[in-house]
Amino acid sequence: MEKKKLILDCDPGHDDAVALMMAANNPHFDLLGVTTVRGNHTLENTTINALNVCQYLGLDELPVSSGCAIPLVRIPPKTEERVHGESGLDGPVFEKLTKRVTGARAVDFIVDQVKKFPNRVTLVVTGPMTNIGLALRYAPEIISLIPEIVFMGGSWQYGNVTPAAEFNIFADAEAADIVFRSGIPLVMMGLDVTRQALCYPEIIERMANHKNVAGKLFVDLMHFFSMAQKKVFGWAGGPLHDPTCIAYLMDPSVIETKEMYGEIDTSSGPSYGRTNCDVFLLEGKPANVKVSVKIDVDKFWDIVEECIKHYN
Ligand code: BDR
Ligand code: CA
Numbered sequence: 001m002e003k004k005k006l007i008l009d010c011d012p013g014h015d016d017a018v019a020l021m022m023a024a025n026n027p028h029f030d031l032l033g034v035t036t037v038r039g040n041h042t043l044e045n046t047t048i049n050a051l052n053v054c055q056y057l058g059l060d061e062l063p064v065s066s067g068c069a070i071p072l073v074r075i076p077p078k079t080e081e082r083v084h085g086e087s088g089l090d091g092p093v094f095e096k097l098t099k100r101v102t103g104a105r106a107v108d109f110i111v112d113q114v115k116k117f118p119n120r121v122t123l124v125v126t127g128p129m130t131n132i133g134l135a136l137r138y139a140p141e142i143i144s145l146i147p148e149i150v151f152m153g154g155s156w157q158y159g160n161v162t163p164a165a166e167f168n169i170f171a172d173a174e175a176a177d178i179v180f181r182s183g184i185p186l187v188m189m190g191l192d193v194t195r196q197a198l199c200y201p202e203i204i205e206r207m208a209n210h211k212n213v214a215g216k217l218f219v220d221l222m223h224f225f226s227m228a229q230k231k232v233f234g235w236a237g238g239p240l241h242d243p244t245c246i247a248y249l250m251d252p253s254v255i256e257t258k259e260m261y262g263e264i265d266t267s268s269g270p271s272y273g274r275t276n277c278d279v280f281l282l283e284g285k286p287a288n289v290k291v292s293v294k295i296d297v298d299k300f301w302d303i304v305e306e307c308i309k310h311y312n
Helices: 014-023 043-057 106-116 130-138 140-145 167-171 173-180 201-208 213-233 243-250 297-309
Strands: 004-010 029-036 064-066 121-125 149-152 186-189 255-264 275-278 289-295
Touching (some): 004 014, 004 106, 014 043, 014 243, 014 297, 029 043, 029 106, 043 064, 043 213, 064 106, 106 140, 121 243, 130 140, 130 173, 149 243, 167 173, 173 255, 201 213, 213 297, 243 255, 243 297
Parallel strands (some): 004 029, 029 064, 121 149, 149 186
Antiparallel strands (some): 255 275, 255 289
8 A cells, every 4th residue: 555645844842843743754655744833833943843853763865845934824822931941942962963954945845745646635634724725825725635633733622822712823823724625635734633642751761661762752852841841730740732633543433523514714703713513513504524432542542652663
């Protein structure tokens, strides 16, 4: 079977870094490239963090392109130092960075790859949707060529940055609105399930048994992340939001989804950035997003471990 072609659009970020590790060097996927965006930290830092992760994992040939430094319309919100640290990826110690970004900017990279492989490139989005929203506006002809966007963002219940909104969508609701209205098949990994993928100390111990680069990176990332999450939210383990996208693409049975009609609140009120999901299709509008409703947590950790084992 042909490997699924992916582009990972991200803002590393601890959980983005784990998603990157899982997507790369994986027999299920042909990861065409990584694109970066402002989100957990500035674009400069999320790009450095993506490059550091690639270099650490020995992904020398994997293209990394930097994208949008600010949201499409709104004033940039605060970055997430509280849980990702001053660099946006505190914890692991990296060697001097020699890996560089490719010449193409993220939006051009995405447009070119989608046109090169029509209907074969799945976009995995684990940060604010600025690059994707811009790409759809800049080259609308790619809309019909994208088979699926699997993203971490939103929630059909409650938020994590305001009572209504999840961080990635809140960080650029106008971009998310473009994506939700695009007609591209969407799969949403929302907080409703990602908050259940909590990385408890026993999970860190389990992954520490793998003495390869991926195991070491996972452990260093999760020590910092879990500590920070405990401080901010009081949880005993850090939620691995973004890796749920990769786990789902490897084995869709790990996450149950429900078809809903979803729209993004772009009004300036207290619900800005909310993914308003019509769970019961009350309004009779056709479903436009598969929303995750249930996760098999044990299976999820087995998949993460399987990905770690792919490294030497
Ligand atoms: C999302 O926000 C970021 O902090 C994480 O990387 C994840 O993508 C969770 O709300
Ligand atoms: Ca992220």
